[in-house]
Amino acid sequence: MVNIVCDPTFARVDKLINLLNRSKLLHILLILNLKQEPMRFSDIKRIVDSSSTTVTRRLGELEENGLVLRKSYSTIPVSVYYELTKEANNLAPTIQSMYDWVVEHDMELI
Amino acid sequence: MVNIVCDPTFARVDKLINLLNRSKLLHILLILNLKQEPMRFSDIKRIVDSSSTTVTRRLGELEENGLVLRKSYSTIPVSVYYELTKEANNLAPTIQSMYDWVVEHDMELI
DNA sequence: CCGAATCCTTTTTGATACTG
DNA sequence: CAGTATCAAAAAGGATTCGG
Numbered sequence: 001m002v003n004i005v006c007d008p009t010f011a012r013v014d015k016l017i018n019l020l021n022r023s024k025l026l027h028i029l030l031i032l033n034l035k036q037e038p039m040r041f042s043d044i045k046r047i048v049d050s051s052s053t054t055v056t057r058r059l060g061e062l063e064e065n066g067l068v069l070r071k072s073y074s075t076i077p078v079s080v081y082y083e084l085t086k087e088a089n090n091l092a093p094t095i096q097s098m099y100d101w102v103v104e105h106d107m108e109l110i
Numbered sequence: 111m112v113n114i115v116c117d118p119t120f121a122r123v124d125k126l127i128n129l130l131n132r133s134k135l136l137h138i139l140l141i142l143n144l145k146q147e148p149m150r151f152s153d154i155k156r157i158v159d160s161s162s163t164t165v166t167r168r169l170g171e172l173e174e175n176g177l178v179l180r181k182s183y184s185t186i187p188v189s190v191y192y193e194l195t196k197e198a199n200n201l202a203p204t205i206q207s208m209y210d211w212v213v214e215h216d217m218e219l220i
Numbered sequence: 221c222c223g224a225a226t227c228c229t230t231t232t233t234g235a236t237a238c239t240g
Numbered sequence: 241c242a243g244t245a246t247c248a249a250a251a252a253g254g255a256t257t258c259g260g
Contacts, residue, residue, distance in 0.1 A: 010137075056244080064220055077240085090214070098123050109129060160254080166222080166223055222259100229253080233250075236247090237245085238246100239244075
């Protein structure tokens, strides 16, 4: 029997959860998934209501992990758009299943 | 249209993810789910290979959130058993879907 | 055996100020 | 507009020690 506990894939699940846990990251994922079209930095920042530091960090991490695509245009001033990758969109059902779980077990998580 | 972004349920999804992100917690969940029977504190501690501080914290948080059941027996010395609740077992498919996602997109999460 | 208490380190966060 | 730099506070982690 395979020792599921030591399956290296679980280390990557850990990393995924760690990523999702960063502040505002899930929120960014959700609004981009909802929109399904590129969004500007300033709009994302306004909607998630956070500092530019935090938004920059989250978008950087998402891009670094292949979950968002950054497109920059040489307008003056520059405009930058972010959109989800296919991989990120494929994550939606997982997030939905977490959503369903907390709805079904209306427990007050601490 | 409902503003999905401000849906209060998402605050609880955040809490769930935050819980799952704690060190060793997912590991504890996995081994208990795999065993499907009560396990002793010392066995859990040995398998996840962590300090008693950490194991105690995680089991406390899991119990507090209705994910594990703690049963203590007045043997000498005392023996304490932990097992997953039905709610926790219902979380397995969600975790499985995260597993599937990281397998499918063999990205190296950072 | 099963923890609780203490204490110190590391990580994450976000406010503020600044720049091309 | 879209960030970077700095920095202090908060949260989380874990080693060690002690107790019923």
